[in-house]
Amino acid sequence: MKSLQSFAKGYQKEMNWDIDTSSYERSRASLLNNFMLLTTEVSEVAEELRKVFNLTNKQIADGMNEEEAFKIAMETAQENLGREFADCLAYICKIANFFEVDLESSFYSKMEEVKNRQNKDIRLIHKR
Structure with a gap:
């Protein structure tokens, strides 16, 4: 994760996508x-999940076994989910880097706490 954060920091600088630090108001904005x-990207993950469920339900309605239908739908969505x-991650890294988190x-500490x-x-x- 450290290398991911480091890459993100350099990439954002290269693309001129840094969080503005020239003043409190600019940083805030x-x-x-x-x-x-x-949050827009998170909603796009939700949209991809909706597509998985819709495709699964369509295939089940067309007579396919539930497990197979779900497996195919998940495979179909894998690439788009990866992009989302x-x-x-890019936005999470950007904000975390700004706060030097x-x-x-933090992840391992939180998982231990949980x-x-x-x-x-x-x-x-549920047993069937």
């Missing part, structure tokens, strides 16, 4: 704009 762009996840150590929570979500496993 730039951060809000980048956050808006991030990459867009999300080490995403890798693992040790007393109030964990309980998942029911």
Whole structure:
């Protein structure tokens, strides 16, 4: 993740896509704009998932087995999902880099915190 953040920092500088640091108001506007762009990319991930579910349901309606239909739909969406996840990561890295947040150590620290929570979500496993 450190190399990804480093690459993103250099790439954003090369493309002149840095967050504006010339003043508080410009930084604020730039951060809000980048956050808006991030949420747009997240919604594009949701759109790709919707396509997966719609394709799965269409194939099931056409007589295909549910598991096979879902597998084919997931394979169909894999490339587009990868692109949308990459867009999300680019914006997350940009904002994290602005705040000098080490995403890798933050990630592992957060996962350890979640693992040790007393109030964990309980998942029911449905048997068929």
